Amino acid sequence: MTTPEPFQRARRPEQKEERRQHLLDTARTALHGGMEVSELGLNELARQAQMTKSNVYRYFENREALLLALLEEESAxxxxxxxxxxxxxxxxxxxQIARDFAGSSAARPLMCRLFSILPSIIERNVSxxxxxxxxxxxxxxxxxxxxxxxxxxPVLPFTAYVEFMRQAIALMIGLWPLASPAEAxxxxxxxxxxxxxxxxxxxxxxxxxxxxxxGLETRAAG
Incomplete structure (x- = not known):
């Protein structure tokens, strides 16, 4: 993807989407490279993306809105x-379900990392x-x-798998930081x-x- 020219404002819908995706890709690269979420402010994002901060605000209201968009992409x-x-x-x-679910989640550490701070940080500062x-x-x-x-x-009904998904996300949110302790x-x-x-x-x-x-199997059988 071509890097947008600094200070050039996108006007056509496809240009706007290209700029938005460029910001997301830039943030993803920075976070995969070891940058802390707290360090990824919009000033730093604008610098790395070669865009002005005012242009960044055209796509994301703040850092947390950017992180939500990243989480949407990662989870999809x-x-x-x-x-x-x-x-x-x-x-x-x-x-097999447990192995595939856990393996596909572990293969997306950024998704797990963002889910782990979703309720405590990300969701507290967006519109x-x-x-x-x-x-x-x-x-x-x-x-x-x-x-x-x-x-x-299909051994379990669809509603049981909905409950499984709800609880699995909650488990991921709690387990990821426990499995990723600070160096000390x-x-x-x-x-x-x-x-x-x-x-x-x-x-x-x-x-x-x-x-x-x-547990869901036992409940369904009862």
Whole structure:
């Protein structure tokens, strides 16, 4: 994709979408490169994207609105990847669902990272209009993934997979920061007596998802 010229204002819809996507790609590259979310202000984004801050504001009201858009993209791509994994699995057992769900999530660390700060940081500083739009996107994501799961393994009803998705996201939000400790804490957790407090995101997420599925199976059977 061609980098926009500095200070050049996009006027046609396709130009505006190109500028918007360029900002998202720039932010994604910075965050994948190790930048902390707190460091990614719109001034820094504008500098890296070779755009003025006023132009950045034409696309995102603030940093949190940008992060919401990134999370929407990341989660949509995750849903496609989960569907591909499920389609390749025969048969699709609860164990397979847990492995594919955990594996496809671990393969998207930026998505997990953004979900982990969604309720405490991102959602606290965006407009009600943008929040409404995002929550409707989240409902569509949950419903779409639940439908994929139901088609792959109809042993549970669609409504059970909707509940599974709701609880899985909550589990991801809590587990990701536990499995990604700061450097000082990571060193402390290397002590032999403290190793039981260490978390491996993919392995522990998969375990939690399987327990959730088993519980939903028991409830459905009752």
């Amino acid at each position: 791509q995750w849903s496609v990847e989960l569907g591909a994994r499920l389609a390749a699995a025969k048969p699709v057992t609860p164990e 009600p209009e943008r929040l409404t739009q995002f929550k409707r996107h989240s409902l569509a994501l949950i419903a779409g993934a639940a439908e994929q799961l139901h088609q792959a393994a 804490l990571a060193g402390v957790l290397e002590l032999p007596d403290l190793q039981p407090l260490r978390y491996d995101f993919e392995a522990d997420f998969g375990t939690g998802l399987l327990l959730l599925l088993r």
